[in-house]
Amino acid sequence: MTRNVPSSQEPRSGAALTLEDVTLTYPDGDRPLTALDAVSLAVAPGELVAVAGPSGSGKSSLLAVAATLLRPGAGRVTVAGRDTARMTDRERTALRRERIGIVFQQANLLPSLTAEEQLLAVTHLRGGRVREARGRAGELLESVGLDAAKRRRRPHRLSGGERQRVNIARALFGGPAVLLVDEPTSALDHERGERVVELLADVTRRHRTATVLVTHDRALLGRADRVLVMRDGRLAEA
Numbered sequence: 001m002t003r004n005v006p007s008s009q010e011p012r013s014g015a016a017l018t019l020e021d022v023t024l025t026y027p028d029g030d031r032p033l034t035a036l037d038a039v040s041l042a043v044a045p046g047e048l049v050a051v052a053g054p055s056g057s058g059k060s061s062l063l064a065v066a067a068t069l070l071r072p073g074a075g076r077v078t079v080a081g082r083d084t085a086r087m088t089d090r091e092r093t094a095l096r097r098e099r100i101g102i103v104f105q106q107a108n109l110l111p112s113l114t115a116e117e118q119l120l121a122v123t124h125l126r127g128g129r130v131r132e133a134r135g136r137a138g139e140l141l142e143s144v145g146l147d148a149a150k151r152r153r154r155p156h157r158l159s160g161g162e163r164q165r166v167n168i169a170r171a172l173f174g175g176p177a178v179l180l181v182d183e184p185t186s187a188l189d190h191e192r193g194e195r196v197v198e199l200l201a202d203v204t205r206r207h208r209t210a211t212v213l214v215t216h217d218r219a220l221l222g223r224a225d226r227v228l229v230m231r232d233g234r235l236a237e238a
């Protein structure tokens, strides 16, 4: 279902994620390579924005800047209303942990932990109470479609799609304002890929995350509220 979300790329007040005129260059011999060229984007809570575009066009760079993993050479990135350039490294790390959920292509799950423990490890890292977190971990895994038996399985006993569901539940566990997803279906067949994108649309609405989904797969774009295309480091409406 497409919802009535303003289609402007201009940063709006109330957006959970904004990029304003963001430029990113990588060193490349004598001439720096411009991976992001004056990119602006605003994503509202509960909105799913898909970014398509050819290989090497800058999609992963966009996610890395939004995740505050790379600092732009120019422009501004705000997350949950905070200007990330004005933060110390420590504050940025805390912001990333607490407000940003990241889902990469491969579900980077720890082989020795059960699905439930993958989520609880996040609590442990943050110094939270594992006992209280257990109920929430169970609920989240249930909500992404893992029943009680599967929640007790280690990754090698889960399917690729189920592993990606655990990955999504883990990214949601801390209650992020922003969810950044890079090619989540690249290791899945088409039908499983579609179901994972359906799930992303669903969690975006239920958890009110500002979600950016990078995908090569044009067939998956129909689930997004907005589709943008990256070409040579520039972002445009599809």
Ligand SMILES: Nc1ncnc2c1ncn2[C@@H]1O[C@H](COP(=O)(O)OP(=O)(O)OP(=O)(O)O)[C@@H](O)[C@H]1O
Pocket: 026, 027, 028, 033, 034, 035, 053, 054, 055, 056, 057, 058, 059, 060, 061, 062
């Ligand atoms: N660490 C780096 N150092 C130098 N150049 C880089 C680096 N990372 C990416 N690039 C270059 O920046 C450009 C954008 O790369 P990016 O990975 O963002 O593209 P992409 O659209 O995500 O590609 P793909 O769909 O193949 O993953 C490409 O020309 C790439 O070669």
